[in-house]
Amino acid sequence: MPVAPVLIVVGIALVDVIGGSGMFWLPLLAAGPALAASTNGPRGVLCVGSLAAVLGATLGAQEAAPGRELPAVLSALVAVTLAGALASALRGRRERVLAAVRSVAEAAQHAVLKPIPETVGPFRVAVRYSAAAAEARIGGDLYALVPTPHGVRLIVGDVRGKGLPAVEIAALVLGVFREAAYDEPDLLAVVARIERSLARNLGPDDFVTAIVVGHPRAGQLEVVNCGHAPPLLITASGVVTVVEATRPAPPLGLRVLVDEPPCLEILPFAYGDQLLLYTDGVIEARDRAREFYPLAERVARHASGDPEHILSAVHDELLAHVGGRLHDDAALLLLRMQDVGEPVAPASDEAEEGGAPVREPEGRGGRESVPVESRTRSLDLFPSAAGR
Incomplete structure (x- = not known):
């Protein structure tokens, strides 16, 4: 028996008894089954409607309601009860359909954006993903991290657009990348x-920004940036x-718009980085004052040796910055080289004795790659953390 609708029906009946105002309050009994229709199933609506009718x-008989007044009130109660039961049945059906759709979306998420373990090879990994589309679990942002015979490799990208077309392109990119x-x-x-x-598959106005990273040997990362955020x-x-x-x-x-291929760059990556x-x-997330979210500053504020802690804090602040709901898909993936002494999987190539020098990978055909460290912008936002 629905509690709140029953209390409403009983309360209206008590008001009518105490007030002694004849049939004045009795039409309000229809509020009980009407409320039950929004919160309970058809059986609960019928129970509340039957109680209200009784x-x-x-009360109408005790107050000697004139002529057709009592039958009119009871007819209204029956009509509201039957309509409420029908509406409750339809609502339940829609909820079951929505639950089925959500389960399919969750399965699609696991198929497209496969869960990433906390530890992959020599790395600890943390991921946060939020889709902008209402009730969606996946969107146009993509990420994947796979251990391969050539070292751990990962991709993070953003498909132009939103919705199902963007999901289709994201699935295509991830499938090709994993292979x-x-x-x-x-x-x-x-x-x-x-x-x-x-x-072969994109439309004339479609594109994907992406950054692809590889770890061919200890002490360095390979980075290929294709129009993506640094x-x-x-x-x-x-x-x-x-x-x-x-x-x-x-x-x-x-x-096709340019003749030059993307450039592979080498990023020194030591233990603890x-x-x-x-x-x-x-x-690009904005608050009410139209200010962008200061990611670098917030990352510096929460930097620690725990990637999960960093992303949890940043993600919570991001949602607070936009007022609780993002207007675009957002993905964050944090990769940490585990410290010496932490359990690590064997690397694909061992570091040379005495350190891990930055080397040009073999087979590049003489392509010049300058260490990224020499051309990055440093944001020492928490110098007190030095030596931590």
């Missing part, structure tokens, strides 16, 4: 495979660095 008939990451020893070849696939490097000493691309490449799907990759839904 009380209405009893190419295993097959291709060269990270640029992985990017080329994705580009060729998109060229990642943030958090050193073990607490310095936040914006990793700018030396030669920006166009987004995936727009290679962390790399934060994100989509523009994070840095």
Whole structure:
């Protein structure tokens, strides 16, 4: 028996008895079954309606209601009860359909955006993802991290647009990446495979910004940025660095606009360093004053050795910044090289004795790659953290 609707019906009946105002209050008994229709199933609505009809008939008889007044009130109660039961049945059906759709969306999320373990190879990983579409679990942002024979590789990207078309393109990019990451020893070849696939499947106005990262050997990362927001490097000493691309490449799907291929760059990455990759839904989020979310500043404020703690704090602040709901898909992926002494999986290539020098990978055909460290913008936003 629905509690609140029953209390309303009983309360109206008591008011009528105490007030002694004849039939004045009895039509309000219809509020009980009407409320039950919005919160309970058809059986609950019928129970409340039956109670209201019995009380209405009893009080009407005691008060000697004139002529057709009591039958009119009871007819209204019956009509509201039947209509409420029908509405409750339809609402229950819609809720079951929505639950089924949500379960399909959750399955699609696990198929497209597969969960990433907390530890992958030598890295600790944390991920946060929020889709902008109402009731959606996935959107146009994408990420994947896979261990391969060529080292751990990952991608973070953003598809132009939202909704189901963006999800379809994101699934395509992730499928090609997961296959190419295993097959291709060269990270640029992985990017080329994705580009060729998109060229066959994208519309004229579609494109994907993406950043592809590889860890071929200890002490360094390979980075290919295709029109994506620059990642943030958090050193073990607490310095936040914006990793700018030396030669920006166009987004995936727009290679036909330029003749030059994307540039592979080398990023020194020591134990305790962390790399934060994100989509523009994070840095373009605005508050009521139309101010952008200051990601680098907030990351510096919450920097620690725990990637999960950093992303939880940043994600909570991001939602608070926009007032609780994002207007664009937002993804955050934080990668941390585990300290010496932490359990790590064997690296694909061992570091050379006495350190991990930055080297040009073999098979690049003489392509020049300048260490990214020499051309990044350093944001020492919490110098007190140095030496932590």
